[in-house]
Amino acid sequence: MTVSRAFTIAGSDSGGGAGIQADLKTFQELGVFGMSAITAVTAQNTLGVQGVYPLSLDALKNQIDSVATDLKPAAIKTGMLFNAEMIQLVADRIQYYEWENIVVDPVMIAKGGQSLLQIEAVSALLTTLVPLAKVITPNIPEAEVLTGMEIQTIEDKKEAAKKLFNLGAKFVMIKGGHDITGEVVIDLLYDGNSFESFEGIRRETKHTHGTGCTFAAAITAELSKGKTVHEAVGTAKEFIQAAIDDQLGIGGGHGPTNHWAYRKKNLIFSS
Numbered sequence: 001m002t003v004s005r006a007f008t009i010a011g012s013d014s015g016g017g018a019g020i021q022a023d024l025k026t027f028q029e030l031g032v033f034g035m036s037a038i039t040a041v042t043a044q045n046t047l048g049v050q051g052v053y054p055l056s057l058d059a060l061k062n063q064i065d066s067v068a069t070d071l072k073p074a075a076i077k078t079g080m081l082f083n084a085e086m087i088q089l090v091a092d093r094i095q096y097y098e099w100e101n102i103v104v105d106p107v108m109i110a111k112g113g114q115s116l117l118q119i120e121a122v123s124a125l126l127t128t129l130v131p132l133a134k135v136i137t138p139n140i141p142e143a144e145v146l147t148g149m150e151i152q153t154i155e156d157k158k159e160a161a162k163k164l165f166n167l168g169a170k171f172v173m174i175k176g177g178h179d180i181t182g183e184v185v186i187d188l189l190y191d192g193n194s195f196e197s198f199e200g201i202r203r204e205t206k207h208t209h210g211t212g213c214t215f216a217a218a219i220t221a222e223l224s225k226g227k228t229v230h231e232a233v234g235t236a237k238e239f240i241q242a243a244i245d246d247q248l249g250i251g252g253g254h255g256p257t258n259h260w261a262y263r264k265k266n267l268i269f270s271s
């Protein structure tokens with residue numbers, strides 16, 4: 001039996017809704033063997049981030065090399081990378097191992113407003129990691145920081161996507177969770193030629209902690225199975241919609257989504 005293998009390089013969320021924990025849960029739910037390299041440990045819950053503790057560059061490199069030299073991941077996701085040195089190291093390792101299925105989730109700020117990336121690291125992200133990305137998945141505020149433009153209209157989103165594509169990302173996915181109007185939430189995928197919209201039903205809920213991590217992890221899991229980017233995004237969209245719809249309602253603030261919901265829904269429909 002061959003097993004699909006996905007690898008996440010990201011921060012740890014003690015609250016379990018975002019970061020490494022969300023990624024590994026998503027990999028598992030999509031039937032993929034998950035591996036991880038931790039960049040930073042965060043003390044975090046649904047109320048916010050109480051502390052950020054970056055690991056050393058040596059600790060990060062060792063984790064990546066341990067996974068790479070033995071377990072051979074077929075797709076790799078990057079999340080919270082915290083500073084320019086970590087970004088440079090991750091880009092270096094990706095090139096060294098000639099990895100191609102790279103999903104870059106350019107995590108910058110947690111929902112509570114706390115910074116998860118040093119602002120001076122943005123240029124490292126743009127010059128070293130974006131060119132290696134098969135898919136980059138910014139939310140609207142992240143796309144604004146990466147492109148230096150304000151994004152309000154669909155035309156703005158298209159222009160931002162083109163700018164990121166021109167930096168070398170093969171596919172650009174601009175997520176629509178931060179749009180404040182409409183009953184439909186639209187994520188826009190650009191492949192260098194055309195745009196495709198992936199639509200979901202916008203839920204009025206505060207329980208959306210970790211949606212970006214979970215969505216990007218689902219894309220990574222599907223790429224590790226050999227799916228195309230369009231197929232992978234389609235499944236990821238269904239996965240995140242189910243996870244938001246089937247609320248857990250835990251914690252006093254922005255609660256986590258339900259990673260088990262997609263498989264539960266499919267089990268119910270297939271029985």
Ligand SMILES: Nc1ncnc2c1ncn2[C@@H]1O[C@H](COP(=O)(O)OP(=O)(O)O)[C@@H](O)[C@H]1O
Nearest residue numbers: 139175176177178185200201202203211212215
């Ligand atoms: N309230 C919501 N209802 C339905 N889907 C949502 C909602 N918020 C976010 N999503 C979806 O979750 C995914 C992550 O989006 P977004 O919130 O923009 O990212 P991030 O968590 O990085 O800020 C996208 O597919 C988006 O469409």
Ligand SMILES: Cc1ncc(COP(=O)(O)OP(=O)(O)O)c(N)n1
Nearest residue numbers: 011018019110111209210211212213
């Ligand atoms: C450790 C860690 N990594 C990433 C995030 C941000 O996750 P995201 O999916 O963008 O969700 P919100 O934080 O915006 O709810 C995080 N919080 N912690």
